[in-house]
Amino acid sequence: MEPAPLIPYEQTFDALYGLELLGHSDDEASARVAVRDAVKQPMGVVHGGLYATIAESLASLATAAVVMPQGSIAMGLSNATSFLRPITQGTVHAHARRVHRGRTTWIWDVEIRDDAGRVCAMTRVTIAVRPAPES
């Protein structure tokens, strides 16, 4: 992978769908997204891809924040999302927890909840950590 230009948050996919990052550390991260038609599928429920996307963002961001200053890059390797219960209104609440920190892979479990605190989706994200390409 050749290095690509950095893009300001305001122009990214996360900004397009409205990811609001609430905080992150080396083993946790959380965010939320306001529910509106623009994040739903035609049947009126939040699009399952949105949950996968939020999870991918949290895991990538929190891993990169640790490994980039050490000269490595974080690249998504896999994203496995289970859908448990639809969300139709309110806010999508996401919380990521690191469950493995290996030399070459980190694994995060992300839970998506609705306003009532019910788990609506769960994602397991595997992030590859690799030496940054020489510039």
Place this chain on the structure above:
Amino acid sequence: MEPAPLIPYEQTFDALYGLELLGHSDDEASARVAVRDAVKQPMGVVHGGLYATIAESLASLATAAVVMPQGSIAMGLSNATSFLRPITQGTVHAHARRVHRGRTTWIWDVEIRDDAGRVCAMTRVTIAVRPAPES
């Protein structure tokens, strides 16, 4: 799940990120998305969540098109995406192929390719088919 109001395509998540549906049958579906900053993550590559989202849309839509006229609904159960190679420009090309049609679950394999025809992501989507709730 109580029935939610149908939303016109123009207001959905698929419209927000620019899904262009190219066709679908009971065992295949394809679509594409133009690459631009608004579908990328900050490192300048297409956001992994976009691939999961496109796959989810194709599998859901193609399943629903068959089962809804028969009085059933299609709900995403799981979405497992593997990321193989980043895309930075051009068009994201997606093709879904049904690999299982059971009584209560359908499974689709979706391949994401770049303009050079290289597979960049692969998703396995499981869709639950359930009787539609009485209205």
Place this chain on the structure above:
Amino acid sequence: MEPAPLIPYEQTFDALYGLELLGHSDDEASARVAVRDAVKQPMGVVHGGLYATIAESLASLATAAVVMPQGSIAMGLSNATSFLRPITQGTVHAHARRVHRGRTTWIWDVEIRDDAGRVCAMTRVTIAVRPAPES
């Protein structure tokens, strides 16, 4: 699925590889397996399939124990295992925790640890709960 004859534990796969069930409730289950060549792959480490198998057994058994008396059956729908660290000796310790109890699907997270308490594999198992076929 037509009903198949029940098989005594002593003749099953679980007995073949040596699953020792330690306990189970409606939301937890645990077991262990003694490490020896017969559960390893040729490179001398415990076979990854063994972790997937133990997880499948715990989730199926603990779900079935609840739903069978209610006239339903439990059938594995999917099993997603991540391998973190090899085990070469001692005992494989498995602990399953139910993370979702829906009407038609239950989801379990299973952790596999070595004697030092390190997580060596993680499995997410989805079990379908269906009405038992009429006999």
Place this chain on the structure above:
Amino acid sequence: MEPAPLIPYEQTFDALYGLELLGHSDDEASARVAVRDAVKQPMGVVHGGLYATIAESLASLATAAVVMPQGSIAMGLSNATSFLRPITQGTVHAHARRVHRGRTTWIWDVEIRDDAGRVCAMTRVTIAVRPAPES
């Protein structure tokens, strides 16, 4: 991972459950297992973990056969199995197809069929390819 002693096939897990390898190349592999009580779960159907195990063996073996002579090792990273239809008798037929050959990861899709040729399980296996540890 420190190097572990090689184990002859006859003493491994694959021998215990009866894996019969039929052939392998750098992008395909196939095997079969005779169905008997010792590969079933108590309900009388073949244990889901067996399918995951066969898939893991085929993918690992076929990857290792290529990369070990080049000084690398092959280690299972993840195994995602979907269960479609139970098998109760006859032979379990497995066929693995490589769907990605990257620098650090290979991905295999494995199909499990019954004697009637019906797909009964599908596994996506990700294998990490790493430099062999210095001896």
